[in-house]
Amino acid sequence: MSPYDSDPAADRLVTAAADGEDQAVEAALRPKQLDEFIGQERVREQLSLVLQAARRRGTAPDHVLLSGPPGLGKTTLSMIIAAELGAPIRITSGPAIQHAGDLAAILSSLTEGEVLFLDEIHRMSRPAEEMLYMAMEDFRVDVIVGKGPGATAIPLELPPFTLVGATTRAGLLPPPLRDRFGFTGHMEFYAPAELQRVVHRSAALLDVEIDPAGAAEIAGRSRGTPRIANRLLRRVRDYAQVRHDGQVTREIAAQALQVYEVDARGLDRLDRAVLDALLRLFGGGPVGLSTLAVAVGEESETVEEVAEPFLVREGLLARTPRGRIATAAAWQHLGLTPPVQAAGPRTSTQSALFPDDPVV
Numbered sequence: 479m480s481p482y483d484s485d486p487a488a489d490r491l492v493t494a495a496a497d498g499e500d501q502a503v504e505a506a507l508r509p510k511q512l513d514e515f516i517g518q519e520r521v522r523e524q525l526s527l528v529l530q531a532a533r534r535r536g537t538a539p540d541h542v543l544l545s546g547p548p549g550l551g552k553t554t555l556s557m558i559i560a561a562e563l564g565a566p567i568r569i570t571s572g573p574a575i576q577h578a579g580d581l582a583a584i585l586s587s588l589t590e591g592e593v594l595f596l597d598e599i600h601r602m603s604r605p606a607e608e609m610l611y612m613a614m615e616d617f618r619v620d621v622i623v624g625k626g627p628g629a630t631a632i633p634l635e636l637p638p639f640t641l642v643g644a645t646t647r648a649g650l651l652p653p654p655l656r657d658r659f660g661f662t663g664h665m666e667f668y669a670p671a672e673l674q675r676v677v678h679r680s681a682a683l684l685d686v687e688i689d690p691a692g693a694a695e696i697a698g699r700s701r702g703t704p705r706i707a708n709r710l711l712r713r714v715r716d717y718a719q720v721r722h723d724g725q726v727t728r729e730i731a732a733q734a735l736q737v738y739e740v741d742a743r744g745l746d747r748l749d750r751a752v753l754d755a756l757l758r759l760f761g762g763g764p765v766g767l768s769t770l771a772v773a774v775g776e777e778s779e780t781v782e783e784v785a786e787p788f789l790v791r792e793g794l795l796a797r798t799p800r801g802r803i804a805t806a807a808a809w810q811h812l813g814l815t816p817p818v819q820a821a822g823p824r825t826s827t828q829s830a831l832f833p834d835d836p837v838v
């Protein structure tokens with residue numbers, strides 16, 4: 479059985495989803511104020527204006543939607559919003575709200591000005607979503623009492639509150655819901671220099687001695703994601719403390735992450751297995767997804783959903799109608815030489831992927 483069988487991404491050091499250990503330590507590492515929050519300059523500036531204006535007017539700010547991949551700081555930002563407003567925060571998620579009644583119970587217990595953080599808002603049930611429209615716009619919900627023809631709607635006034643919705647899939651939100659947010663912040667992957675600052679900050683909080691080159695080494699392998707940076711830092715700390723004197727330098731970080739099979743670009747064993755098969759067995763492709771999956775001994779879904787998105791994002795692999803193709807960067811990354819092109823006109827895909835190759 480493959481190690482990825484149950485939850486394909488569960489045991490990966492480089493998954494952006496939170497694991498149990500992350501949840502336990504993340505609270506301590508979360509920035510508490512907007513000016514402690516690293517990167518995401520545009521979202522931070524825009525949000526700061528929204529919050530300052532609301533504070534000046536003495537009203538609850540518009541509802542906020544935060545969109546972007548996991549682990550980039552949406553939950554952290556929602557907590558900062560509440561802290562900046564001096565308001566309490568209630569945290570729940572779309573999958574936890576399956577019935578409109580679940581949402582009514584939460585909404586009716588909110589206090590004035592409270593922040594409601596609704597993670598994975600795109601996964602709420604339809605009836606709950608419809609109830610949320612009215613709550614967001616009019617601070618009112620209709621609670622349905624009874625069933626069938628005798629059912630009656632009892633209007634319930636709500637105190638003004640601020641909804642902070644988070645989603646990894648803004649495109650999946652129905653337009654009526656999206657339109658009810660006054661501000662939408664799109665979170666981007668972090669630049670290596672920003673992640674280096676995240677690593678430094680977390681190292682200080684965890685009491686780990688690290689030099690700038692050590693932090694840069696971890697940052698470069700963190701796939702643009704603070705959650706991964708913090709997780710890799712903890713594994714490097716283990717290595718530094720067990721095998722050395724606890725100090726983290728570039729060399730120690732690189733050695734540690736080699737033990738954990740996370741390479742210089744942030745690829746792990748599965749990512750490299752996919753690339754390796756694509757290059758060595760299929761000459762760089764094109765090869766069909768299912769053939770590639772068999773070659774690495776994984777399910778097609780695992781290859782497609784777990785490994786490929788990062789490989790595509792990194793420009794190492796391309797999905798084309800004829801199958802998966804490795805790019806020039808993939809050959810370079812694995813230190814292999816691409817086969818000599820057969821004579822004949824290059825396809826447009828080849829030209830796009832290997833712009834520097836001599837035309838034969």
Ligand SMILES: Nc1ncnc2c1ncn2[C@@H]1O[C@H](COP(=O)(O)OP(=O)(O)OP(=O)(O)O)[C@@H](O)[C@H]1O
Nearest residue numbers: 504507508515516548549550551552553554704705
């Ligand atoms: N800008 C940042 N500066 C410093 N640390 C950050 C930043 N963004 C995120 N982190 C750290 O990364 C971890 C993950 O962040 P968070 O839980 O807010 O991500 P998320 O986008 O809500 O993820 P998910 O979508 O999985 O809920 C936190 O421990 C937090 O400390």
